[in-house]
Amino acid sequence: MTRILPIQQHIPDILTALETSRRAVVQAPPGAGKTTRVPLALLDAPWLTNKKIILLEPRRLAAISCATHMADLLKEKVGQTIGYQIRLDRKIGPNTRIEVITEGIFTRKIQTDPSLEDVGVVIFDEFHERNIHSDLGLALCLETVEVLRPDLCILVMSATMDASAVSKLMNNAPIIISKGKSFVVETIYVPPQDRQKRVVPIEMVCARAIKKAVSETNGDMLVFLPGVKEIKTLYLLLENDLDPSLHIFPLYGNLSLKDQSKAFLPSRKGERKIVIATSIAETSITIEGVKVVIDSGLMRVPCFSSQTGMTRLETLRVSKASADQRRGRSGRTGPGKCYRIWSEYDQQLLKAHTKPEILSVDLTPVVLELAAWGVSDPGQLKWLDPPDKKSFEQAKNLLKTIGALDEQDRITFHGKKMVSAGLHPRLAHMVIKADEKGHGLLACRIAAFLNERDFVRFNKKAVDPDIRLRIEIIEAFATHKKIWQKEFQVNKGILHRIIQTEEKIAKNFNIKPTKTDIEKTGSLLAQAYPDRIAKKKNNKNNTFLMATGKGAFFTGINSVSLNEYIVAVHLDGNLQNAKIFLAVPYSKKNFEQDFCDCFKIVQTCFWDKNAGRVHAKEETIFENLVIRQKSISDIDPEMACDILIREIRKKGLSSFPWPKRLKSLKERAIFLKSTGRFSDLPNLSDKILEQKLTIWLKPFLAGVFSLKQLGEVDFKAAFLSLLTWKHQQIIEKNAPTYIKVPSGSKKPLKYSNEQGLLESPVLEVRLQEMFGLTSTPKIAGLSVPVTLHLLSPAGRPVQITRDLASFWKNTYKNVKKDLMGRYPKHFWPDDPLGAQPTNRVKSKNR
Structure with a gap:
């Protein structure tokens, strides 16, 4: 018997809102049933006229779980009335009415069919997560309604979103609020400190909380940690320290769907499970039997820096909305407990909502999608939060660099091929260019690898960042050859996905199987990451200068760090000096062949401190990298003058040997100016003279390249150019020598x-x-x-x-x-005013 869920009493209101307004917002707490009951209730709506219902889910596992549950409710198999589509997996039949798809799949769908002719309703579920594809999808969907399909219905659902803001964005759409069936959840705050108030690692505090909860509570547990590293650390802490009846299951995005599904299996009688998860378990999916939540209060999110052009993972505090979502997981089926690994004071400091991805991630894919939609200015669409302007412009510039946009910001033919690939524009560009040179399959393999996390785990501290090693392992795995794993371990689940993704990319680009030349890896990645081509700074360490002008380094010597040129693909995003995790050697010969059209030859003048003179060199450069250089004798006189003037300013005019009469004239002019009675005289102080060197001295520096040669300069003529004849007469009259x-x-x-x-x-x-x-x-x-x-x-x-x-x-x-x-021989009169002045010795009697 199907149990009645709280959202079902609001179904009539939702149907009415969609029929009359074509848009609606549903706010309902976790467990209210909105994800599964609302789409099913819409199936028989007469105004839908048998059109499809699209349900968007933020994650693959949520999409599969939701579709499976709805199919079970209809006593059908997935692929009949209910179907789903995620990356690398599709179960949709000819009679499917409800398609549960991930948000990225929807972007491809609406780009292919902007009018969504066979769709009656688009449902954005768990919209509070504010993934970049959900914001983009809603913006595109709203324009479709306004321009092409006024009859298309849009329904936005969440437990903790800002419902009024979403309603306002959708022309004040009706808001339906479900209180849900709430059970009491006791909240316990456990600050991550020991008795001496010293900070304790979050995994250790969670381990203590788990052991406490084991003795104090019943039911299964759900533990939230920021990332895989912390999950594995906690797993090791608990593995041999718990009763055999307690089973631990990790849950994070890069696990295979098979391994993820283990966390959802109900516990057997007399046993309990502990699910250690990232934010993946926060929404959409229900883990039955959970009575206890232990929340670290942390999340790991990608943050893009417009200054470095790179994305780095940052560990941040969750928002109040996310904390409430997590807490609610323990009270879905009965009273629960939530252990929060922070203080009540820290609770007050949490932000209300999580920062949307559109304000913190790389916008290059979004800009390309918008260009394909025909939009160059994001202001043409409706957004809850418009994209960051600086990041948007940076993304445009990158797309122009790789030929996806023209100078008028319109998508090119090359860009259209890229957008249909479903890859990051960098990688799509690489695949297209590689295929033109017969290396398409290798590029597909590289792109598939970069779409996953690194599958190699080294046994020792010294790791090999060489991407070629990974490509060799993928090749061996694909051809069923033995992989030598003495120094490292590989994740075969990820390898399986890489092979699947590689095949899909090759199919999308119509690339036929060919032999791969692994030594072309550097050339191919340089096409995708021209800004991350890097040159070794010197031969004594592992530091490099990237084409952007930023620094990068390896933590130790390895097979890549010994090369003069590399392509640094995965870095930590540090603003000035980034740590390199994955890279590949790039030969100078290939570099010069691949980017010869982008090289520039420039003449550079510089100050030789040791010689005290200006020298010149000719440099072949790529962005901020100097490829070749040689000294030249033909020095640009204009540049030489500017450099010499800069050095004169550094040393100060007072350090130069002014002619005595000229120095006197300068001092007298400054003196008269200081009295305030001679305003017509120019200010000839050292500060002003140094500021105006280009005006009075530069015309006299032709052919002068060193400080020694300054003695040959006609300083008098140069200085007097600042004074008219009248000025000079005023000085001589009023400030005599x-x-x-x-x-x-x-x-x-x-x-x-x-x-x-x-x-x-x-x-x-x-x-x-x-x-x-x-x-x-x-x-x-x-x-x-x-x-x-x-x-x-x-x-x-x-x-x-x-x-x-x-x-x-x-x-x-x-x-x-x-x-x-x-001085008795000198004349010292009693009346000095009446005495004769003298400069000679006189007898006092004379």
Whole structure:
């Protein structure tokens, strides 16, 4: 007998909403039955007129499980009324009405048939996961409704999505909310710390929680961890430490469907199972018998960097919505318990919803899909979250590089062949180009391998990143040859999928079986990843420079790191220096043949620090890689001047041997400018002169390539080009080089000292030469008195003053007494203002 599920009481409302509005949003908690009961209820809707129902699921296992369950409810086999299609597997018959397909399959379907003529309803299930294909599929579906099929119904379902936002996107579609049949779930917070508040590895905390739950609860357990590594670690911790009646089953995406299905088998009487899973078990699929959930609170997601052009896996905190989804798994059939491996305080810090993939993954496939749809600007479609602009433009540029888009952002014939392949555009481009040169089958094999995770697991720390090793193993496996596994182990389940995918790709591109030349692997991958061609930085370590200008490195010496050129395919995505996991050697000869049309020859001038001069070289470059270089004597004078000026700025103008008269003119000009009374004069400070070197000095540097040659430059002419004749006259008049004192001598004015320019220029003069002068000499339009350094007959300072009148009146008498004692042969009058100035020694009696 089929049990009644909570969603069934809302079926009439859903049918009415779709019949009248053609769009609807259903929000129902896990276990409400929306995934299986809603599509079945739509089968007999009269307004569907026997058209098909498309149900989109985010994962392969969910698609198969859902189709199988619905077929069981109808007491049929899969492939009759209910069918499914996932990658590498299709069970759909001529009478199939409900097709359960993964979101990527739907993208291909709507691209092939934009009007979806035989479809009446498209259901987006578990939409809160916000996979990139679900966002893309909904955007394309909404345009199909607006342009081609106003009668097509769209139904979006989830437990924790932002229902109001989805409704608004679909012209305020009706929202149907099912409360579901909820059971009490006790939530226990277990922070990952020991008694000393030290952080403990998440696997160890989960192991403790499992042992605690074993003694405190009944029923099966579902444990959520971020990835395969943590699942395997926890498995090893528990393997020999639990009662034989407890069975452990891993569950993650790269497991074969056969191994995944083991986690769903009901436990036998007297036994319990522990399913250790990634986020794959969060939604869509129900694991019967689960009464306990242990949630690490972590997830591992791909994050694309527009700065590096690479994707790296990052471990992040789950959102509140995901945590609630996971928690709900323990309360589907009765009361349950949820152990959260974080604190109640951390719970408050969780984000409300998971960041959608469209904001964090590589957009290259999406941009190509949109181009095939006829859209170059994502703003032409409706999105819950529009694609990131920077990532979108970067994806466009890559597609232009590989010939998928033209300069007007339209899809090319080459791009159309790529989009129909169902591969990442990089790999589709590689397969097409390889087939043109007779290496199509090898490219299919490489593409199939790169669509899976690495199937080789090394027994020691030293791993071999060479992709050729993997291709050799695939070849041996495909031809039923023995694989030597002394230093590593292989995952045969993944190998089976690679062989299947390889055959499918070859069929899609109509590539016939041929012999493969494994040494062409580097050339083929270079077509897919031209930006990841890398050159060894030097011969002493394992560091490389990629074509993007970013660094990359191997953790140790291996068969790939010894080569001058490589193609680095799988890296960790570090912004400046990425760790290489998978790569292949790329011979310089093949590189030059494959990309000769992309090489550029440029003349580069550079500063030779040791020689103190400009040198030039001719370089053959590919993006940021220098392929060849040679010294040349024919130096571009313009480039040489720019480099020389840059070096002059580094050293500073003060370090150059200015002619004495020129230095004096410069100092006097700066002094007058600083008074604020001569605004017409240009600013000739070192800072401004250095900024304007290209204006006043560059025209005089023709043929000058070294600092030594600067002595040959006519600095005077260069400097005077900044001053008009009028400017020069103003300087000479208002900032003289000397002052004529009462004795008739011409004494120089000093405008600077070791500390720099002086606020008041200094006039050094013997005291006797100033007799008869009543006031301090002034310059700068009689606005600035000079600073007098009055000297003894021996040239030593006896007084510093800017007020000569005050000196004669108040200080001279005391100074005179001292000087008369030290210099008795000199004339020291009582009245200096009435005395004759002199610069000669006189008898005091004369």
